[in-house]
Amino acid sequence: MTYAFLFPGQGAQHVGMGRDLYEGFEVCRSVFDRANEVLGTDLARLCFEGPGDELRKTVNAQPAIVTHSVAAWTLVTEEGIRAGLIAGHSVGEYSALVAAGVLRFEDAVRLVRRRGELMYEAGIDHPGTMSAVVGLDEETVSRICEKASASGVVQVANLNSPEQIVVSGSVRGVEEAERLAREAGAKRVVRLEVSGAFHSPLMEDAGKGLREALGRVVFSNPRVPVVTNVDGRAVDDAESLRRALDLQLTSPVRWVSCMRTLIADGCESFVELGPGRVLSGLLRRIDRRKTAHAIGDAASLEKFRASAGREADR
Numbered sequence: 001m002t003y004a005f006l007f008p009g010q011g012a013q014h015v016g017m018g019r020d021l022y023e024g025f026e027v028c029r030s031v032f033d034r035a036n037e038v039l040g041t042d043l044a045r046l047c048f049e050g051p052g053d054e055l056r057k058t059v060n061a062q063p064a065i066v067t068h069s070v071a072a073w074t075l076v077t078e079e080g081i082r083a084g085l086i087a088g089h090s091v092g093e094y095s096a097l098v099a100a101g102v103l104r105f106e107d108a109v110r111l112v113r114r115r116g117e118l119m120y121e122a123g124i125d126h127p128g129t130m131s132a133v134v135g136l137d138e139e140t141v142s143r144i145c146e147k148a149s150a151s152g153v154v155q156v157a158n159l160n161s162p163e164q165i166v167v168s169g170s171v172r173g174v175e176e177a178e179r180l181a182r183e184a185g186a187k188r189v190v191r192l193e194v195s196g197a198f199h200s201p202l203m204e205d206a207g208k209g210l211r212e213a214l215g216r217v218v219f220s221n222p223r224v225p226v227v228t229n230v231d232g233r234a235v236d237d238a239e240s241l242r243r244a245l246d247l248q249l250t251s252p253v254r255w256v257s258c259m260r261t262l263i264a265d266g267c268e269s270f271v272e273l274g275p276g277r278v279l280s281g282l283l284r285r286i287d288r289r290k291t292a293h294a295i296g297d298a299a300s301l302e303k304f305r306a307s308a309g310r311e312a313d314r
Helices: 019-024 026-039 043-049 052-056 058-078 092-099 105-125 138-148 171-183 201-215 238-248 255-264 278-286 298-313
Strands: 003-007 083-088 129-134 154-161 164-169 188-191 269-273 291-295
Touching (some): 003 058, 003 092, 019 026, 019 043, 019 058, 019 298, 026 043, 026 105, 043 052, 043 058, 052 058, 058 092, 058 105, 058 269, 058 291, 058 298, 083 092, 083 255, 092 105, 092 238, 129 171, 138 154, 138 164, 138 171, 154 255, 164 171, 164 201, 171 188, 201 238, 255 278, 269 278, 278 291, 291 298
Parallel strands (some): 003 083, 269 291
Antiparallel strands (some): 129 164, 154 164
């Protein structure tokens, strides 16, 4: 059985995330405790008890998601499960690089805390927003963004599934794109609760600071190839992965391309590690024939154990 590990991005966080892993498994407790020490704050308590408004802040959500994801990954690897390829959605790419042996966990947590700070600051200096468009294809949404750009900055930010695409940019640009998407027959257009225009040119100031932070961290060649957001390619060298994180901040997350690369490489079973089941749901929209497991708590781990046994017997 060829597994692919998937790591979720911002928006998957929720109060209570990781609590039973922390309480039930020493290896998971160690991951949360190391994050607390590195950040100098009680991130574990924020994950377990909230408040939700504080957890949703970009500067907290990103290290929380990476910590929970790495804790779940650590637990799965203790089960003897290994991946042939790895991918992460947006900030989840940092979790993926930890799992691939590219980044130390401590460095990844510091980086995403800094990334969250920079993104929040960029959102204040260059206000923007994001909106999910459901029911239109990439070509149509790209044309809409091109037309809406007359009103303000706007571009495709996340290609999550063939018919779920997120646009990002200035408030006026996104508003015009929303209007045009509805006129074009979109099934739904949903404004996202975000602090800025992520994965758009309005994050360029954040990109400068992130580039400096990335340059101070050691990147190792991956033990397992990582499929990157910026182009959907499997990458197996450290400097290309460093560059991919740099470009990712202002570039679209090409998640459909990532999944198609994993599928073409022969991945048969996908394991989403961390909070929520967003990526498992997106995979079903891309290829319903593939099996997806989401592991974020003790109950889902038990379910995976049973499913993995059945898959191995086939």
